[in-house]
Amino acid sequence: MVRNYKKKTSRGDWSEESMKDAVKNVVEGKIGYKLAAKSFSxxxxxxERKVKLARESLDKNDPMTVKFKVPLGPKEKVFTDNEEEELCKYIIDMESRLYGLTMKDLRGLVYRLAVKNNKRHPFNNEKEEAGKDWALGFLKRHPELSIRQPESTSSARAAGFNKQVVDQFFNFLGNVYDEHHLTPDRIYNCDETGISVVPKTKSKIVARKGRKQVGAITSAERGTTITVEICFSASGNFMPPMMVYPRKRMDAQLMINAAPGAWGVCSDSGWMTSELFLDWFKKFVKFSGATPEHSVLLLLDGHSTHTKNIDLINEARTHGVIILCFPPHTTHRLQVADVAYMRPLSTYYDHQIMAWLRSNPGMTVTVRQVAEIFGKAFIQASTMSTAVNGFKKCGIWPYDPTVFSETDFAPSLMTDIQLNVSDAPASDNSSLIMESSSTEPATNNNQNAPIISEAISVAATLTDAAVTPVTVETETLSRLDTAASISASTSLSTNLVTALTVLPNSMSTPEPGCSYWLDNSDLNERPRTPQQSIFGVVSPQQIMPFPATTKTSRSTRKRGKTAVITSSPYKNELEETIKKKEQAEEDK
Incomplete structure (x- = not known):
C-alpha cells in the first residue's frame, strides 16, 4: 500500500459551505444550475444531484438534511473523531503513569476496540491487530503523539514522588522561609556524585552512515570511582568541591591542577562517610558565613551520613545552619543538583576526558589525572544561570509549591490503595493519618484525635506489591490534617500517605503481573468506567486498565522521611534511637 499517497486530481476539492449556498440559491429559484456552479465554484x-436530494427532502416536509460532503473512495474511518480523541487521551494517560504503549500494544488494543464495539474494520483477524499503516496514520492525525525511547524509572521513585509527600516538603520549606526570612544567597543545595576514569556519559560523534557499531577509546573497561561533594546556592555561588579517593592515605600529587579551592580526602571505599561529611560541613560553615544571627538553609538528601549524624546536627545548630532533607525517592525532581547540574557536569567531564586522550595518544587516564580533568569540567558547568534556573525549576527559589502539575504525580497513582471501610473503627470523626512514604507509623497518645489504626505507607508496597489492573470506582476519602494537639516529636514522625485503592473482597487476588488483555468473559463482567466513555460498548480503559497495586502488609523496617533535621524534636528522637541501639549492643 502506498503510505504517502498524493492526490493527482482536483476532484472533491470544492468547499462544503459553497455547495450549501449554491443548493440554497437553486432550490429558492434565484439562479440556475450553470450560473450557480460558476458563481460558487x-x-x-x-x-444537480444535491439539489434533487434537497427537493425530495422538502417534499416530505422534512428539513433539508442533505449530506453535502462525502469522503472519496470506499474507505471509511474505523473510529469517529471523538473516539480517536478518547483513545489518544488514554494513550497519554498510560504514558504519564510510566506504562506507555508500544506500537504493537496500540495495534492490538485498537483491534480489540473495533471488535468489541462492532466496528467495520480492515484489520488482520489472524494476528488480531491493526495494520502498521493505520497506526502511522493515527499518529499523523494526532501530532501530540510521537514515538519516544523511555528512560528507566524505578518503582520507588514512581510511587515516592506523590502530591502528599511533596506538599509536606514545601510546607516545611515555607515555614523555614517565613521564620528566618532567607535570601537566595543563604539557600544552598549539596549532593554527592561519583566520577571515574571511564565517564558514564558518552557524547554523540559523527560516524559513517550504516555502521552497526561505533566505538570510542576509553582508559579501561571499568574505572575507580571517586566521590565528589558539590554545593551551590540559589544565587549561583559555587563552593569548591571536595574529592573522596578510595585510599588509606592522601597523596598531595592527586590534587595537582585541581579546581581552585578544591581539596581531597580519603576513605576505604571512596564513598562519603559521616566523619568526612562533618569535615566538609565545617568548611561549608566558613564558606557560607552562617551564624546564629545570620541563618543559612542547606538542602540535602536523606542519606544516613546526613540524617543520622548527631555530630553534624550539633555543629549545624551551633552555627545557625538549618538542614532540610528531601523526601525519599524524590531527588530526581526536587534536588537542584540532580535536576539541573549533574548532567552538564557529566557531559563536560566526558569532553575533557576525550580531549586528554587525544592529546596523549597511547596513554590512559589514572586517578592522578582525574582532579585536573574534573576541575576543567567543574569550571565549565558551574555557571550562575545553571544554579538559578535549577532552583527555579524545582520550585525552591522563588518559592513555588505549585511548580508540579497533576501529570507529574500521575506515576504515583499506581500505588493508590483505598482502605477497606469495613475494617476501620466506626467513628464519625475518623480520619487518615498522613504518613511519609518511608516512615514508621507514629504512636499518638492524644485521645482527642481519633486515627485509623491501619495507616499504609506508599514505599512499603514497592517491593512486594503486585501490579494488577483495577477499574472499580472508588469513593473519595476525606483527609484531615493531623490534630494540633499531637506532640512535636510525634508530628515529626508522622508524615504523608497516599490515598490507596483496594480490590473488593469479592474479587480473588490475582497473580502479580502487569496489565493484560482481558477475555470476553472479563469484559462482560467488568463494570463501566467511572467516566462515561464515548465508545458504545467497551472503552480502552476496560480492555487495558490502568495498572494499580493491591494492598500488601507493610514492612517493619524504619524508613527515611522529610524533616528539618536540625530541629529539637528530630534531634531528641535521633539521640533516643542511638541510645537504644547502644543499650542493645551492651545487652548482647
Whole structure:
C-alpha cells in the first residue's frame, strides 16, 4: 500500500459551505444550475444531484438534511473523531503513569476496540491487530503523539514522588522561609556524585552512515570511582568541591591542577562517610558565613551520613545552619543538583576526558589525572544561570509549591490503595493519618484525635506489591490534617500517605503481573468506567486498565522521611534511637 499517497486530481476539492449556498440559491429559484456552479465554484453535476436530494427532502416536509460532503473512495474511518480523541487521551494517560504503549500494544488494543464495539474494520483477524499503516496514520492525525525511547524509572521513585509527600516538603520549606526570612544567597543545595576514569556519559560523534557499531577509546573497561561533594546556592555561588579517593592515605600529587579551592580526602571505599561529611560541613560553615544571627538553609538528601549524624546536627545548630532533607525517592525532581547540574557536569567531564586522550595518544587516564580533568569540567558547568534556573525549576527559589502539575504525580497513582471501610473503627470523626512514604507509623497518645489504626505507607508496597489492573470506582476519602494537639516529636514522625485503592473482597487476588488483555468473559463482567466513555460498548480503559497495586502488609523496617533535621524534636528522637541501639549492643 502506498503510505504517502498524493492526490493527482482536483476532484472533491470544492468547499462544503459553497455547495450549501449554491443548493440554497437553486432550490429558492434565484439562479440556475450553470450560473450557480460558476458563481460558487462547485461542479454542476454534483450540484444537480444535491439539489434533487434537497427537493425530495422538502417534499416530505422534512428539513433539508442533505449530506453535502462525502469522503472519496470506499474507505471509511474505523473510529469517529471523538473516539480517536478518547483513545489518544488514554494513550497519554498510560504514558504519564510510566506504562506507555508500544506500537504493537496500540495495534492490538485498537483491534480489540473495533471488535468489541462492532466496528467495520480492515484489520488482520489472524494476528488480531491493526495494520502498521493505520497506526502511522493515527499518529499523523494526532501530532501530540510521537514515538519516544523511555528512560528507566524505578518503582520507588514512581510511587515516592506523590502530591502528599511533596506538599509536606514545601510546607516545611515555607515555614523555614517565613521564620528566618532567607535570601537566595543563604539557600544552598549539596549532593554527592561519583566520577571515574571511564565517564558514564558518552557524547554523540559523527560516524559513517550504516555502521552497526561505533566505538570510542576509553582508559579501561571499568574505572575507580571517586566521590565528589558539590554545593551551590540559589544565587549561583559555587563552593569548591571536595574529592573522596578510595585510599588509606592522601597523596598531595592527586590534587595537582585541581579546581581552585578544591581539596581531597580519603576513605576505604571512596564513598562519603559521616566523619568526612562533618569535615566538609565545617568548611561549608566558613564558606557560607552562617551564624546564629545570620541563618543559612542547606538542602540535602536523606542519606544516613546526613540524617543520622548527631555530630553534624550539633555543629549545624551551633552555627545557625538549618538542614532540610528531601523526601525519599524524590531527588530526581526536587534536588537542584540532580535536576539541573549533574548532567552538564557529566557531559563536560566526558569532553575533557576525550580531549586528554587525544592529546596523549597511547596513554590512559589514572586517578592522578582525574582532579585536573574534573576541575576543567567543574569550571565549565558551574555557571550562575545553571544554579538559578535549577532552583527555579524545582520550585525552591522563588518559592513555588505549585511548580508540579497533576501529570507529574500521575506515576504515583499506581500505588493508590483505598482502605477497606469495613475494617476501620466506626467513628464519625475518623480520619487518615498522613504518613511519609518511608516512615514508621507514629504512636499518638492524644485521645482527642481519633486515627485509623491501619495507616499504609506508599514505599512499603514497592517491593512486594503486585501490579494488577483495577477499574472499580472508588469513593473519595476525606483527609484531615493531623490534630494540633499531637506532640512535636510525634508530628515529626508522622508524615504523608497516599490515598490507596483496594480490590473488593469479592474479587480473588490475582497473580502479580502487569496489565493484560482481558477475555470476553472479563469484559462482560467488568463494570463501566467511572467516566462515561464515548465508545458504545467497551472503552480502552476496560480492555487495558490502568495498572494499580493491591494492598500488601507493610514492612517493619524504619524508613527515611522529610524533616528539618536540625530541629529539637528530630534531634531528641535521633539521640533516643542511638541510645537504644547502644543499650542493645551492651545487652548482647
Amino acid at each position: 462547485v461542479p454542476q453535476t454534483t450540484l
